[in-house]
Amino acid sequence: MTMTRLPWNELSAAVPRAQFIPDVIWVSDGEGGFVALSRHDDLAGWQAAVQANRFVVTQVDDGHTPPGGKGQTPTSSCSMPSVVAAMLAALGPQPGHRVLEIGTGTGWNAALLARLVGDRGHVVTVEVDPDIAEYARVRLRDHGPLVVTGDGARGHPPAAPYDRVIATASIRETVPWPWIQQLRPGGRLIAPWGTNWCNGFQLTATRTPGGLTGRFSGDLVFMRMRAQRRTCWEPSDDEIQQAVTSTTVCNGVDLDRMRNPTLGLFAIGAKLDHICAHTYWNTLGRYHHLLEFDDAATRSWARLDADLNGTEPNTVLELGPRRLWDEIEAAYDWWHETGEPGMDRFGLEAAGGRQWLWLDEPDHTVRVLTEA
Ligand SMILES: C[S@@+](CC[C@H](N)C(=O)[O-])C[C@H]1O[C@@H](n2cnc3c(N)ncnc32)[C@H](O)[C@@H]1O
Numbered sequence: 218m219t220m221t222r223l224p225w226n227e228l229s230a231a232v233p234r235a236q237f238i239p240d241v242i243w244v245s246d247g248e249g250g251f252v253a254l255s256r257h258d259d260l261a262g263w264q265a266a267v268q269a270n271r272f273v274v275t276q277v278d279d280g281h282t283p284p285g286g287k288g289q290t291p292t293s294s295c296s297m298p299s300v301v302a303a304m305l306a307a308l309g310p311q312p313g314h315r316v317l318e319i320g321t322g323t324g325w326n327a328a329l330l331a332r333l334v335g336d337r338g339h340v341v342t343v344e345v346d347p348d349i350a351e352y353a354r355v356r357l358r359d360h361g362p363l364v365v366t367g368d369g370a371r372g373h374p375p376a377a378p379y380d381r382v383i384a385t386a387s388i389r390e391t392v393p394w395p396w397i398q399q400l401r402p403g404g405r406l407i408a409p410w411g412t413n414w415c416n417g418f419q420l421t422a423t424r425t426p427g428g429l430t431g432r433f434s435g436d437l438v439f440m441r442m443r444a445q446r447r448t449c450w451e452p453s454d455d456e457i458q459q460a461v462t463s464t465t466v467c468n469g470v471d472l473d474r475m476r477n478p479t480l481g482l483f484a485i486g487a488k489l490d491h492i493c494a495h496t497y498w499n500t501l502g503r504y505h506h507l508l509e510f511d512d513a514a515t516r517s518w519a520r521l522d523a524d525l526n527g528t529e530p531n532t533v534l535e536l537g538p539r540r541l542w543d544e545i546e547a548a549y550d551w552w553h554e555t556g557e558p559g560m561d562r563f564g565l566e567a568a569g570g571r572q573w574l575w576l577d578e579p580d581h582t583v584r585v586l587t588e589a
Contacts, residue, residue: 342363378400449493562576
């Protein structure tokens, strides 16, 4: 059996994960935040975290929260072993390959890649955070990969072309052009992908003579690349007073179909141009949800007051030049009218300086992501 086919629990036998995890990790505090756990203070807890098939958070809040504080957002981690195994299998690196990884983190995945490509291959891994990069550089010293500190969106031209490109931080909407340019024809790219509407999909793409062609599959939730985090907008109470009020016949079943990853979530996110979605379940009581949507660029905002207990149509507030809720309903109708396609029917194409999402065929454009 090759290492790309190894079950997750055997990856650590190939390259011990524990050697790459820092002494201080971050664990859930049970209230939505994170607290530091030190190997020296709680060896059993640290070992349990490292040996489990779970991601291990190694940095919070871009490093601004020191141990002792309460972390809000994980910003670096060692990925879940079963996810690492699945991504390596999808990437298919071969002995002798040149591989570019974006998002070094602990360096464990880069070490696994180096094992797979062997002595004749070469692995370059790029990490945006200088402290994390330096930690990984030390850990990777005897494993072979070159650790580059910088914005991974630029790739690393000096070692191109690459046979494989793998991102272990999520991209939003478009694939950075340098990754495409630095991938050799026929080469493969694997990246976690999302939109403002939703995150958590895998893009598997191949370099074509003119650019890139890719398809989507499910369930690959990664933290977003630093420059590609969502930028959301929240209006003030005074601004909300100016909002236009209307009603919608959209009900709980519709909401589930819109937000369900196995139903309309992907398609609606593919159709909608930059709309952030926030769902506050049961905020105003059982089955009484608030859904908010915004577009920071145009300062447009909408709120759906979804009281699923009542029989009256639900109330919608809309503010700004874009009527976001109307766009969402139109995207939902489009998804239904096109036969309710799942994510497996969508693709991403890059050619001639443009990138676009398509349904079934590259010439059936769903949305242009970036113009030439
Ligand atoms: C989930 S972790 C990567 C896990 C890693 N491959 C491992 O084996 O531990 C994501 C990493 O991507 C890094 N990152 C975020 N934005 C980046 C960017 N623009 N360029 C390079 N690295 C980035 C984060 O700092 C973080 O360390």
